[in-house]
Amino acid sequence: MSQPFRLNKEGLINRNKKISFTFNGKKLFGYEGDTIASALIANGIHLVGRSFKYHRPRGFFGAGVEEPNAKLQVEFNGHSEPNVNATEMELVEGLSATSQNCWPSVNFDIGAINNFLKMFFPAGFYYKTFMWPKSFWYKIYEPFIRKAAGLGVASIEKDKERYEHKFEYCDLLVTGSGPSGLASAYAAAKNGAKVILAEDKPRFGGTLLTDDVSIDNLSGKDWAEKIISELKSMPNVTVKNRSQVFGYYDHNMLVMFERVSDHLEKKSKFTPRQRLWYIRAKETILSTGSIERPIVFGNNDTPGIFLSAAAKEYMKVYGVLVGKKPLIFTNNDSAYETALEFKKNNVEPIILDTREEHSSELIDEAKSKGIDIRFSHGVIVANGYKKVKSAKIGKLNKDKNSFEKIETVDCDCICVSGFWTPSVHLASQSGNKLKYEEKIDAFIPDKKKQHETSVGAANGSFTLEESLKNGFENGSNLSAKITDTKTEIAIPNVNEKKYGAHDKFWCMPLPKNENPKRFVDFQNDVSVSDIEIALREGYRSIEHVKRYTTLGMATDQGRTSNLNGLQLVSNIENKIVPEVGHTTFRPPFTPITIGTIVGREVGMEYMPTRKTPMHEWHEKNNAVFVDAGAWKRPRYYKQGNETLFEASKREAKNVRENVGICDVTTLGKIDIKGPDAAEFLNRVYTNAWMKLPVGKARYGLMLREDGIVMDDGTTTRISENHYHMTTTTAQAANVLSHLEYYLQIVWPELNVNVVSTTEQWAGAAIAGPKSRDMLSKLYPDLDVSNDALPFMGYKEAEFFGVPSRIFRISFSGELAYEINVKSDHGMFMWEKMMEVGKQFGNQPYGTEALSTLRIEMGHVAGPELDGRTIPSDVSLNGLVSKKKDFIGKNSLGREAFNVESRQKIVGLIPIDRKSSIPEGSHIVQDQNAKLPNPKLGHVSSSCWSVENNNPFSLAIMKDGKNMIGKKFFAVSPLKNKSIEVEVISSHYVDPEGKRVRS
Amino acid sequence: MLYIKCPYCGLRAQKEFSYGGDATVKRPNINEEVSSEDWDNFVYMRKSPRGKHLELWQHIAGCRQWIKVQRDTATHEIFQTAKVTEEIR
Numbered sequence A: 001m002s003q004p005f006r007l008n009k010e011g012l013i014n015r016n017k018k019i020s021f022t023f024n025g026k027k028l029f030g031y032e033g034d035t036i037a038s039a040l041i042a043n044g045i046h047l048v049g050r051s052f053k054y055h056r057p058r059g060f061f062g063a064g065v066e067e068p069n070a071k072l073q074v075e076f077n078g079h080s081e082p083n084v085n086a087t088e089m090e091l092v093e094g095l096s097a098t099s100q101n102c103w104p105s106v107n108f109d110i111g112a113i114n115n116f117l118k119m120f121f122p123a124g125f126y127y128k129t130f131m132w133p134k135s136f137w138y139k140i141y142e143p144f145i146r147k148a149a150g151l152g153v154a155s156i157e158k159d160k161e162r163y164e165h166k167f168e169y170c171d172l173l174v175t176g177s178g179p180s181g182l183a184s185a186y187a188a189a190k191n192g193a194k195v196i197l198a199e200d201k202p203r204f205g206g207t208l209l210t211d212d213v214s215i216d217n218l219s220g221k222d223w224a225e226k227i228i229s230e231l232k233s234m235p236n237v238t239v240k241n242r243s244q245v246f247g248y249y250d251h252n253m254l255v256m257f258e259r260v261s262d263h264l265e266k267k268s269k270f271t272p273r274q275r276l277w278y279i280r281a282k283e284t285i286l287s288t289g290s291i292e293r294p295i296v297f298g299n300n301d302t303p304g305i306f307l308s309a310a311a312k313e314y315m316k317v318y319g320v321l322v323g324k325k326p327l328i329f330t331n332n333d334s335a336y337e338t339a340l341e342f343k344k345n346n347v348e349p350i351i352l353d354t355r356e357e358h359s360s361e362l363i364d365e366a367k368s369k370g371i372d373i374r375f376s377h378g379v380i381v382a383n384g385y386k387k388v389k390s391a392k393i394g395k396l397n398k399d400k401n402s403f404e405k406i407e408t409v410d411c412d413c414i415c416v417s418g419f420w421t422p423s424v425h426l427a428s429q430s431g432n433k434l435k436y437e438e439k440i441d442a443f444i445p446d447k448k449k450q451h452e453t454s455v456g457a458a459n460g461s462f463t464l465e466e467s468l469k470n471g472f473e474n475g476s477n478l479s480a481k482i483t484d485t486k487t488e489i490a491i492p493n494v495n496e497k498k499y500g501a502h503d504k505f506w507c508m509p510l511p512k513n514e515n516p517k518r519f520v521d522f523q524n525d526v527s528v529s530d531i532e533i534a535l536r537e538g539y540r541s542i543e544h545v546k547r548y549t550t551l552g553m554a555t556d557q558g559r560t561s562n563l564n565g566l567q568l569v570s571n572i573e574n575k576i577v578p579e580v581g582h583t584t585f586r587p588p589f590t591p592i593t594i595g596t597i598v599g600r601e602v603g604m605e606y607m608p609t610r611k612t613p614m615h616e617w618h619e620k621n622n623a624v625f626v627d628a629g630a631w632k633r634p635r636y637y638k639q640g641n642e643t644l645f646e647a648s649k650r651e652a653k654n655v656r657e658n659v660g661i662c663d664v665t666t667l668g669k670i671d672i673k674g675p676d677a678a679e680f681l682n683r684v685y686t687n688a689w690m691k692l693p694v695g696k697a698r699y700g701l702m703l704r705e706d707g708i709v710m711d712d713g714t715t716t717r718i719s720e721n722h723y724h725m726t727t728t729t730a731q732a733a734n735v736l737s738h739l740e741y742y743l744q745i746v747w748p749e750l751n752v753n754v755v756s757t758t759e760q761w762a763g764a765a766i767a768g769p770k771s772r773d774m775l776s777k778l779y780p781d782l783d784v785s786n787d788a789l790p791f792m793g794y795k796e797a798e799f800f801g802v803p804s805r806i807f808r809i810s811f812s813g814e815l816a817y818e819i820n821v822k823s824d825h826g827m828f829m830w831e832k833m834m835e836v837g838k839q840f841g842n843q844p845y846g847t848e849a850l851s852t853l854r855i856e857m858g859h860v861a862g863p864e865l866d867g868r869t870i871p872s873d874v875s876l877n878g879l880v881s882k883k884k885d886f887i888g889k890n891s892l893g894r895e896a897f898n899v900e901s902r903q904k905i906v907g908l909i910p911i912d913r914k915s916s917i918p919e920g921s922h923i924v925q926d927q928n929a930k931l932p933n934p935k936l937g938h939v940s941s942s943c944w945s946v947e948n949n950n951p952f953s954l955a956i957m958k959d960g961k962n963m964i965g966k967k968f969f970a971v972s973p974l975k976n977k978s979i980e981v982e983v984i985s986s987h988y989v990d991p992e993g994k995r996v997r998s
Numbered sequence B: 001m002l003y004i005k006c007p008y009c010g011l012r013a014q015k016e017f018s019y020g021g022d023a024t025v026k027r028p029n030i031n032e033e034v035s036s037e038d039w040d041n042f043v044y045m046r047k048s049p050r051g052k053h054l055e056l057w058q059h060i061a062g063c064r065q066w067i068k069v070q071r072d073t074a075t076h077e078i079f080q081t082a083k084v085t086e087e088i089r
Helices: A036-042 A110-116 A125-129 A136-148 A179-190 A220-232 A308-318 A334-344 A361-368 A425-429 A464-483 A528-536 A542-549 A562-573 A594-598 A615-620 A644-657 A677-684 A732-746 A771-778 A823-840 A847-857 A889-893 B036-043
Strands: A014-023 A026-032 A071-076 A079-085 A096-099 A163-175 A195-198 A237-240 A243-249 A253-259 A274-286 A290-292 A305-307 A326-330 A350-353 A372-375 A377-383 A390-396 A403-410 A413-417 A420-422 A434-437 A442-445 A452-454 A519-521 A623-628 A631-637 A660-663 A668-673 A697-703 A709-719 A722-727 A753-756 A761-767 A794-799 A802-807 A816-822 A904-910 A922-924 A937-945 A950-957 A967-972 A977-984 B003-006 B010-013 B018-022 B052-058 B066-072 B078-083
Touching: A014 A036, A026 A036, A036 A308, A163 A179, A163 A464, A163 A594, A179 A195, A179 A220, A179 A237, A179 A274, A179 A464, A195 A243, A220 A237, A243 A274, A243 A425, A274 A425, A274 A464, A274 A594, A290 A308, A305 A308, A308 A326, A308 A334, A308 A413, A326 A334, A326 A377, A334 A350, A334 A361, A334 A413, A361 A372, A377 A403, A377 A413, A420 A442, A425 A452, A442 A452, A519 A528, A519 A562, A528 A542, A528 A562, A542 A562, A615 A623, A615 A631, A615 A823, A623 A847, A631 A644, A631 A847, A644 A660, A644 A847, A644 A937, A660 A823, A660 A847, A668 A677, A668 A732, A677 A697, A677 A722, A677 A732, A697 A889, A709 A732, A709 A794, A709 A802, A722 A732, A732 A753, A732 B052, A732 B066, A761 A771, A761 A823, A771 A816, A771 A823, A794 A823, A802 A823, A816 A823, A847 A937, A847 A950, A889 B036, A904 A937, A950 A977, B003 B078
Parallel strands: A014 A096, A163 A195, A163 A274, A195 A237, A274 A452, A305 A413, A326 A350, A326 A413, A350 A372
Antiparallel strands: A014 A026, A071 A079, A071 A096, A243 A253, A253 A274, A290 A420, A350 A377, A377 A390, A390 A403, A434 A442, A623 A631, A660 A761, A668 A722, A668 A753, A697 A709, A709 A722, A761 A816, A794 A802, A802 A816, A904 A950, A904 A977, A922 A937, A922 A967, A937 A950, A967 A977, B003 B010, B018 B052, B052 B066, B066 B078
16 A cells, blocks of 8 residues: 655655545545545556547646646545546545546547547537537537536535535635735734635645745744734634635625535534635735746646646645656746755756756756756657656757757656746736736736735735735735724745746747647647637637637636637737737636535525414414415315315315305505505505595505506505505515605605514405304404495404404405404414304315405406506406506506507306316417417416306406407417317406405 | 615615616606606616616615615726715715
């Protein structure tokens, strides 16, 4: 079980704790603190995946978020996740990782034939090849591309993990804990500001963990530890590792993705897997650092080729060698540090430096250590298929466009450095237009758009001294503005190596007659020739080139490819990079899980559940519930093996014959008070309200300003200046906002107040011919005769000792009452009603029976008031006052609302008196007509009429008033039904409304 | 997510508000004659400017007050918020 590439002592891993895992079925081990990547490299494994398009062998390239290749399917803690970045995922016991996008295996992948057919897969290949015939797209091309070019496989299992959302506010958010981030956070914390410091990696410190520097005579790592432990001890500071700030949104809101427990072996049931933080920061420090970019050369995607800083990180953080015969290929001094680190670990590197022979602190040190340095040299092409075996290297001429000498050297890895690119993603997302900094050949933030300040390497300052100074100053100044406190902090003494100038060189030329692939974007397999083709074919805008070639479009968002792509385009176009511009940076900076976005809003927590005070009774009595907005309403009460159809028929029939009670708590209730309440109602409703006496209810209809019916309901005058309005369950919230709009904005002169009282009252409807008998037993001391409590009457009385309101209103069309008591008494009321109602044959009824009752009576509800109907469409024009003005009145005069053949509500019965008509059916003249068959109307509500014992439906039909007696077909392609129907009046039962007044 | 200063409650997240359209639209007076054209303009016609826009929002998950918000439709910058009874210059 030896690990051939693990160093004996270097690194920050815990060598006392071995962790076993599998890769493509092979059992391996690593240490606590390893990533999947570092553990695999320690085991000498580099081939981990196949490329997107050509299925070329791919290995690790980076050591963190910049990694374009090593995306694995990972199974752990009982779930399987695709596209996991092996360089970020920490090793946990029992983890099992497999390669993606290869078949049958990563070692032998049939798809690799694409690599040999690559002349047929140029840029825009998909667009050119799969254009025609059009019908081939869904059935042939698309599935083929999906299969050939997929990434991982999403799990189809339900995600059992817990995810959370958190809302946080702070004075200063610091994104990244490198030197500048630590300094900013520290200075702000000392000024008493509320600070959040976020670090993406498990370890704090950023480059301080890998650079050979000292601060106040402490090593970088020790200094970082000291600052972090001090920050952690301060109550005004929150320090978070494994937390990536991935998005910068409007008004200084940033979103952070915290990996809470993926690295833990054991966790409690309530520990979330990941947490999404919505952070509203007064000021933001963007200390996101920089990412090394590669130099482009032939076969530069071969496994064993790394960014030079990544190679150093593997040595210093994980104690792992990426190879034992390294070539270091660079255009700047930073790669010399990698070379020196190899040397320290007794590995002999060769440095190929594209610059001419010169001297700097680092070059001199490398020379003094006896490292083989070859100036004006570079790698032309890497040899080896599944792993680098050697490299053809060349001595560049003075113009660096051809070679003076070419030779082949053996190597097992190539560490490449093409200088540094500031991570400006968050700055750009904040709205900051970036500017091109010639000195570093990269974009840096320009003028602020929000409260963001980029510091350190993210702002293009690549020295430690500058970064720290930058951090302390900005952290202090920004926080002092908020806290009004300024604590002086001495800027520490720094010891670091001085870098010489870098070489503005980014792509190796090719010798004549050689044409290996030179990749710019590894993750999407975009090569130099692809970009050349795109430009040759006339694509000019960098955004178009991006889309045509897919350059920078993959999950790594072009972190290592972006600038090289821009350089290439500007070279071909003979422009400079700032003229070409850059593509848009969009959140998220790194991929995040869907689970985190969803958070706790799944299953029962998807939305709040509203239950009436009688809910428990319904549950105990076999109610089957239906969702009405957030409410749970009993749909029917199941007896024995009854179906929905049987139960609702029984319940509705019992209301028509005896008496039934229905929980109507969910109806919207609005209390309206004030001396101008009557005038207000008169403006809100279409009918007249000025003369409604105290103790009476009235049915009202309200419109939107465009004349469409908004809602209906009854409103009762409780006392002189006090009204009780009811709305439909669904429209309750909208109606309240509507009333508030008119009171606050349009007619502020009206002295009226409105407030929702839906939750304050429990309501039960008592309906049926025996309801008065039942009521008299519920209120033995009250005169409930037709004279004392007529239709639309209202009384207040004690209900077995509790105060109650009695409304004589009816939705079912039967003689009916509605009793309201305070919510706390709801259950008491319901149980009393069940007890007293027994002798009258009372049964509870649900919404299905309620619908049946109102449909056969021709009472309209939501399906008819669907946002497209005006009062006359639903035969409610009798409620529209001609004398007074009201909301929406002017619109009723519109021409289209008054044409002769305007739609109108009608009733439908099937000719066979048996076939139920599906809701949503279209009404047509000829069921066999050629499509599109002209539609004459639609079926809005359907029921089984318990009164007439046959199906009955309501429909909205063109020229409805002239259709009575005619025959049509109701066609439902969804249910595959066509039913011959006859048009009748919408009032199928008791058209004169005698029962409600009886 | 926008950060909107309710003149009654202070700075609150957009989640607490609901959008209510152009605040400069004035409803024709009740009980007064209005031409079809004026009425149609009131009901249907809205400007969709790029830049400064005076709009109504309701603090539905807060004090339930309708408020005025002057916002840039392109950048989302909020210049000013006010009670509906106040003028925004």
